[in-house]
């Protein structure tokens with residue numbers, strides 16, 4: 001996030017798209033509701049009538065995958081009506097002319113045809129967001145233009161044009177100067193409790209800790225020095241879906257999975273199973289015997305987050321300390337210790353004369369100290385300083401207070417760059433054989449592959465099994481009554497679940513969460529069309545057929 005959670009309550013307008021905030025980020029949704037109660041506008045662009053729509057002042061219900069036309073039309077309108085922030089564009093950005101030229105053809109009328117959202121709603125969203133209009137009451141920011149925040153999540157990124165989508169939202173914020181000030185910015189709501197931290201310290205295929213590129217020779221050599229090794233790899237690795245394809249092609253022979261359950265969470269499960277079963281070695285390090293661990297040659301038992309020391313970095317870049325609150329069972333060790341011991345043994349096997357210092361950690365704190373040493377954005381942090389509320393990166397020096405708002409004076413690259421983006425449609429469109437769009441995601445009561453939440457009796461009681469949301473029109477066509485068993489079929493496979501007939505989804509779209517091992521959504525999703533840059537699969541759109549299982 002460019003900005004911080006606490007700023008949401010002061011916003012004049014909050015623009016949410018592709019985030020089911022009340023179910024996936026419930027605590028953040030309280031801040032949003034608070035802002036609305038103080039008079040802020042809440043604009044939501046989403047295919048589903050998600051719970052937060054009850055608080056929205058404007059809801060643009062798009063057909064899945066068509067929001068790009070709406071965003072381009074919103075920017076078209078902002079320029080046409082003179083609502084852009086010329087001062088910000090001149091002082092802080094570059095590439096405006098090229099970007100603006102591309103927008104000319106993306107009229108609200110065209111967006112209405114593609115998305116099903118009326119022209120008036122698109123124009124109203126443009127005005128409210130651009131000018132930071134309030135629904136009522138006075139702004140805490142006494143300025144001519146109010147403060148607008150964009151929040152987004154997986155509805156934007158889990159798309160074959162996810163990178164374009166994110167650039168589009170950045171363009172929109174820069175166009176209106178909603179950047180670098182409180183209650184503005186582009187704010188991706190990060191998912192897992194520590195996914196931000198995992199990325200920060202290099203759990204990505206192209207960077208070392210602190211987003212230092214593996215292809216940057218100078219950074220690479222500095223890190224090799226710090227770690228006391230001769231060289232470090234300079235090759236960008238395979239992302240997870242690419243790795244599964246490489247495995248079926250025999251190019252990847254061994255996989256070490258730590259805290260992931262790809263048999264449930266990766267797209268096209270039959271293919272994933274084929275890839276994993278064909279490996280020479282599959283190691284799974286988990287806190288439970290997950291669906292993936294059941295296929296492993298070796299299972300390494302890890303301690304859960306409630307059983308170990310460490311730090312989590314949350315969605316607003318805040319690094320916070322973990323403290324164990326329960327004892328761990330059996331032989332479970334903290335993940336860092338399993339990895340360090342494994343690495344030390346491998347080094348010994350490879351004939352290293354001495355155990356390199358970089359594997360000799362005494363504690364999680366020692367790991368953190370090393371991390372801070374090699375990661376510029378964490379460099380000023382220590383466990384002592386993190387005690388209490390933690391610190392937000394960048395925090396480059398021991399006396400730096402942390403950074404609640406990014407890009408306040410300038411962007412990381414200097415001027416903010418407008419990236420011209422054109423619309424792309426989802427890779428798999430409905431047709432006669434597979435006439436419906438399947439959208440996948442989450443429900444409030446379960447977490448991902450639900451290794452944890454389905455072991456909790458109250459949660460399991462609340463949502464005990466897989467259900468498909470079906471619009472009444474589509475239910476009528478397929479002769480489906482409430483609670484019937486239905487079968488969804490895509491080009492990849494078939495899944496059975498219970499019908500939940502609901503106006504939450506628009507006609508032509510069905511929704512299935514990916515929590516249920518008896519109704520595994522990823523049997524249906526596709527793994528062929530990845531975003532060209534991020535390589536994320538299009539979890540949010542594939543084509544399916546709906547049948548009543550009894551007919």
Ligand SMILES: Nc1nc2c(c(=O)[nH]1)N[C@H]1C(S)=C(S)[C@@H](COP(=O)(O)OP(=O)(O)OC[C@H]3O[C@@H](n4cnc5c(=O)[nH]c(N)nc54)[C@H](O)[C@@H]3O)O[C@H]1N2
Pocket residue numbers: 017018019020021023024025045046047048050063064065066067153154155156190191192439440441442443444445446447448540
């Ligand atoms: N209860 C619970 N909370 C969670 C999780 C969980 O499993 N359970 N997982 C965590 C993780 S890792 C993550 S990444 C986050 C995910 O948080 P979200 O991204 O909020 O969750 P999703 O259910 O994937 O929903 C994405 C939203 O995008 C919408 N959407 C679908 N297609 C489109 C489209 O074409 N355009 C637009 N604009 N929107 C679309 C959906 O209708 C939905 O409202 O949640 C985190 N929080």
Ligand SMILES: Nc1nc2c(c(=O)[nH]1)N[C@H]1C(S)=C(S)[C@@H](COP(=O)(O)OP(=O)(O)OC[C@H]3O[C@@H](n4cnc5c(=O)[nH]c(N)nc54)[C@H](O)[C@@H]3O)O[C@H]1N2
Pocket residue numbers: 154158191192258259260261262264265266267285286287288290302303304305335440441442447448449450451452514521522525539
């Ligand atoms: N169809 C569809 N698929 C999706 C998505 C979607 O929206 N639709 N969303 C995608 C997204 S955003 C995400 S983040 C992924 C999530 O996918 P996964 O990360 O595969 O899902 P989890 O169930 O969170 O799996 C985490 C595993 O880690 C284990 N675990 C928990 N704590 C620890 C620990 O401290 N140490 C170790 N070693 N293991 C631990 C759990 O038992 C579990 O087996 O799913 C993706 N897949």
Ligand SMILES: [Mo]
Pocket residue numbers: 191192
């Ligand atoms: Mo996620």
